Amino acid sequence: MDGRVRVAAAHLAAAGSAGDAPDFVGATAAVVAAAEAGARLLLLPELFAWPFFPLDDPQRWGHVAESVTGETLRWAEAAARRHDLHLVVPFVLARRSERPWNAVASVAPGAAARVVAAKIHLPPAGPGDRFGEPDHFAAGPSEIGVFAAAGVRIAALVCFDRRFPECWRAARAAGADLVVCPVAGPADEDDDYFAAEFRTHARASGVFALSSAMTGEETVAGRRLRHDGDSLAVDAAGRILARRRTGDAPGLVILDFDPAALVEARRAFPNFELRRNPHPAAGL
Template sequence: MKVQLAQIPADDGVTAPNLQRVLSVIEQAEAGTDLIVFPETCLMGFPTAEEVAGVAEPDDGPTVRAIRAALQRKGLSVAVGFAEAHGGQCFNTTALIAPEGIVLKYRKTHLWGTDVGVFTPGDQLVTAVWNGVRVGILICFDIEFPETARALAAQGAELLIVTNGNMDPYGPVHHQLMTARAIENQVFAVMSNRCGSGGGLDFAGGSMAIAPDGQVLGALAREEGRLTVDIDLRRIAASRSDYCYLRQRRLPLTGQVVAGDGTLTAHQIPV
């Protein structure tokens, strides 16, 4: 499987220039590309609370339709982030879109500070089968919670797609966590991050692809660029040949703390 990570900038609170960037990347994709991964909300940037209702679109709106038309010409798929309007609410959404339509749609469940008041959090962690591979999607801040990727792996995900809008000074955090999420779930993990500046933020770039054993298959620097990696799904079984974290974990031990006298006590986590 050939996956391309498209590390591109975005204009915030508008759609037209962002859509043109995405369509240009699709049209320029080299032959044999199966999937292009774009950054978080790259079709509308990061709109403000005042802007979001004016730019958010349903998943069958004109912007997604334009992307589908391009995919039908090129015969490939994309994972692309957009501001989704649905039921009177706006969501930070990433859709896995194939030429025949949306295969998987995920609404960001863990909102970063600047998302709050702009987007409604999603409430489901979901996977789907695409091209014979079970795929799960996370968005930016989601990967800082290990339970999110583990929930997708427990559903059988083999490929974790992360659309990202990570900024300075947090770039190194996501580099480390992408490797951790791949290793602890023994899956492939690919992340496409935004680059450039906007809204007073400098985006960290650093898009990367990680194998189930933690090997970095490729990574970009801060500047705009493309990275294409070949994913050999046989490496998943190889990484699990000696041990399998999902199968060997002991969930009944979770949340139990052994006191000094050897007894078990309940552990309360402040909320």
């Protein structure tokens, strides 16, 4: 593909388990489909193996936190090795005597998983909700790192982090060419706004962007909720290349990362290079 690298995002149905154990059925099917499509990397949605528990009582969900040698990443390491596919895997990272992180691991074929991101911004409980993400998780470090997969430099932003321009700028400053963003759960905007966020930030920061979302509805603790958010592939000029919307059937979104197109987009839209980092004026 002339230097291009094919990457994919899974658009997954809500986990089928009652929450007593992780559900890898949908993710396993996505791994197989991505490998068959010739992808070198697959991004999975936020909290993909569990019901969307952050709106429920955290006392009921302590069992979801695990170490890097826990069940989720053991599954991911086996799947990556079996299908020769780099996986980007959200999971709940246990921390000694502290609340866990809503984290992301990079899992290369034949290698041990390593943590590459933890959610920095935790959205508060919504109107009428008793609980929210700050009741379940601690905020991750306020830093953005880059990892390599199939020769592509990648930064991961976890769901709500996408709303903060500083995260995108930090990703680009760290050397990212592709920003991946796993998402899940209900949100307060329509899917056109969701897409506009990715288009705007991708173009302004000069990066390709890929999101992976849960789709459909599920019942958690007696409450029916809808997952809002799209699985999107966006180029560095802000164009949508592929999309599966909220409520669409599970499947893949494919992005052919093109280094030449990245160079051209950064030449045409040099926003990142021209930034002046304005600050509030003194004495006004």
